[in-house]
Amino acid sequence: MVSGLINANPVVYERKERRIRDPVAHADEFPYKWYMHADIKDPEHPYSLEELKVVTEDAVEVDDKHSHVRVTFTPTVEHCSMATVIGLCLRVKLMRSLPSRYKVDIKVAPGTHATEAAVNKQLNDKERVAAALENPNLVEMVDQCLTPTYA
Amino acid sequence: MDLFEGNLELKEIQKLEGHTDRVWSLAWNPTTGVSGIPAMLASCSGDKTVRIWQQNGHSWECKAILDETHTRTVRSCAWSPSGKLLATASFDATTAIWENVGGDFECVATLEGHENEVKSVSWNASGSLLATCSRDKSVWIWEVMPGNEFECVSVLQGHTQDVKMVQWHPNMDILFSCSYDNTIKIWAEDGDSDDWHCVQTISEANNGHSSTVWALSFNSKGDRMVTCSDDLTLKIWESDSKTTSPVGDGYAPWIHVSTLSGYHDRTIFSVHWSREGIIASGAADDAIRFFIENKDGLIDGPSYKLLLKKEKAHDMDVNSVQWISKETRLLASASDDGTIKIWELASLP
Numbered sequence: 001m002v003s004g005l006i007n008a009n010p011v012v013y014e015r016k017e018r019r020i021r022d023p024v025a026h027a028d029e030f031p032y033k034w035y036m037h038a039d040i041k042d043p044e045h046p047y048s049l050e051e052l053k054v055v056t057e058d059a060v061e062v063d064d065k066h067s068h069v070r071v072t073f074t075p076t077v078e079h080c081s082m083a084t085v086i087g088l089c090l091r092v093k094l095m096r097s098l099p100s101r102y103k104v105d106i107k108v109a110p111g112t113h114a115t116e117a118a119v120n121k122q123l124n125d126k127e128r129v130a131a132a133l134e135n136p137n138l139v140e141m142v143d144q145c146l147t148p149t150y151a
Numbered sequence: 152m153d154l155f156e157g158n159l160e161l162k163e164i165q166k167l168e169g170h171t172d173r174v175w176s177l178a179w180n181p182t183t184g185v186s187g188i189p190a191m192l193a194s195c196s197g198d199k200t201v202r203i204w205q206q207n208g209h210s211w212e213c214k215a216i217l218d219e220t221h222t223r224t225v226r227s228c229a230w231s232p233s234g235k236l237l238a239t240a241s242f243d244a245t246t247a248i249w250e251n252v253g254g255d256f257e258c259v260a261t262l263e264g265h266e267n268e269v270k271s272v273s274w275n276a277s278g279s280l281l282a283t284c285s286r287d288k289s290v291w292i293w294e295v296m297p298g299n300e301f302e303c304v305s306v307l308q309g310h311t312q313d314v315k316m317v318q319w320h321p322n323m324d325i326l327f328s329c330s331y332d333n334t335i336k337i338w339a340e341d342g343d344s345d346d347w348h349c350v351q352t353i354s355e356a357n358n359g360h361s362s363t364v365w366a367l368s369f370n371s372k373g374d375r376m377v378t379c380s381d382d383l384t385l386k387i388w389e390s391d392s393k394t395t396s397p398v399g400d401g402y403a404p405w406i407h408v409s410t411l412s413g414y415h416d417r418t419i420f421s422v423h424w425s426r427e428g429i430i431a432s433g434a435a436d437d438a439i440r441f442f443i444e445n446k447d448g449l450i451d452g453p454s455y456k457l458l459l460k461k462e463k464a465h466d467m468d469v470n471s472v473q474w475i476s477k478e479t480r481l482l483a484s485a486s487d488d489g490t491i492k493i494w495e496l497a498s499l500p
Binding site: 100101103121125126127128130131134 | 173197223224226242267268270286313315331362363381417435436466467468487488
């Protein structure tokens with residue numbers, strides 16, 4: 001991924017202060033919700049999704065009572081072909097961290113992607129997700145993004 | 152049969168544990184569960200295995216594990232009408248055929264050809280044809296030859312996205328497929344030429360679904376069909392069963408009868424119509440629901456009503472619901488929680 005970046009010069013924002021340093025260890029404590037996503041690395045850049053404002057605190061809604069999580073993310077550019085990979089990273093992170101009773105919906109923020117409906121449909125089709133996660137190349141990519149970048 | 156009007160409950164008979172990943176699909180062996188032959192159930196899973204379960208008195212036991220053949224998720228399984236062969240469709244792009252030899256299951260054929268994940272497999276009523284479908288958007292029809300040979304007789308292109316399920320009509324050689332492209336397609340053979348083609352496409356424009364169609368099932372007569380979808384609805388369709396010729400001027404198209412909406416909260420993955428007319432549906436809201444035809448209001452045409460709802464039937468998504476094919480009210484369900492449950496729909500005393 002050295003050449004041909006989808007977005008060669010992304011705007012990088014500051015990271016928010018963390019109260020919880022190890023989000024996974026504190027996964028049972030609410031509100032841990034947002035830190036988990038903030039530290040996911042962008043597939044293209046050495047920045048976190050938080051630093052690129054792909055995922056913000058407001059974009060993760062947790063309804064503990066109904067065991068429902070809704071994540072809305074904002075690709076850095078409208079034609080970002082990495083959108084499905086980012087969405088997959090978010091889903092895998094949630095699958096690995098959340099108790100299994102949670103239902104997760106992941107969506108691109110309205111109006112921020114050229115093929116919004118197609119991306120959303122694919123990310124929320126669990127059969128497609130299951131098949132994707134049996135693809136070693138894709139899993140390697142996702143795992144790289146999920147490697148903790150900050151202690 | 153006014154049992155429908157009585158108080159019913161869904162009794163859990165047994166939870167079958169053993170799979171180490173989500174269970175995708177179930178199939179009852181159609182020749183078992185009668186004449187003293189213990190009922191047999193096949194299940195397939197994300198753990199790449201198929202398990203064979205058999206009734207023993209009042210409980211079910213795992214009799215066989217079919218592994219080391221598929222290298223990825225086994226998505227779907229189907230028994231041949233004779234109950235001797237089991238077909239399994241896998242994300243590894245193959246369909247395996249297993250033969251039951253005195254309780255041992257041997258892989259006797261592997262059907263290759265799809266470019267990627269095979270998602271569903273179905274035998275026709277006589278067991279002479281097999282259909283498979285894939286994320287590669289195609290539907291394949293295979294002819295069953297002597298000596299466990301399977302010859303591809305047709306590759307059907309028409310869906311624009313991956314095909315989720317194929318299902319043969321219960322008594323005619325007409326094939327139904329449903330897809331991520333939100334449509335249901337109906338395929339029939341030309342009279343003389345051995346060529347299969349699409350005779351009808353049911354899309355949103357003709358009262359069809361507005362999102363992925365995950366599954367379909369027929370009533371026992373074969374004149375009605377139910378479909379379920381990511382659009383959170385079930386739809387009932389009807390065709391004139393008096394017509395026997397499936398093609399040409401004689402083809403009786405399937406017409407929308409009723410839409411059942413406002414019941415499931417999340418994607419409906421599975422639907423199955425029992426021989427006595429009860430529709431069971433399983434969804435990502437962890438619930439199983441039962442519907443029957445509402446005989447009271449025939450003035451506006453047929454309608455269906457909720458008979459019973461079982462919340463939290465499983466701890467996670469319900470991927471498959473299957474009635475036993477015989478005249479008992481036994482139902483099996485499979486879930487993302489890795490378990491299978493055997494239920495009895497029983498009348499309250």
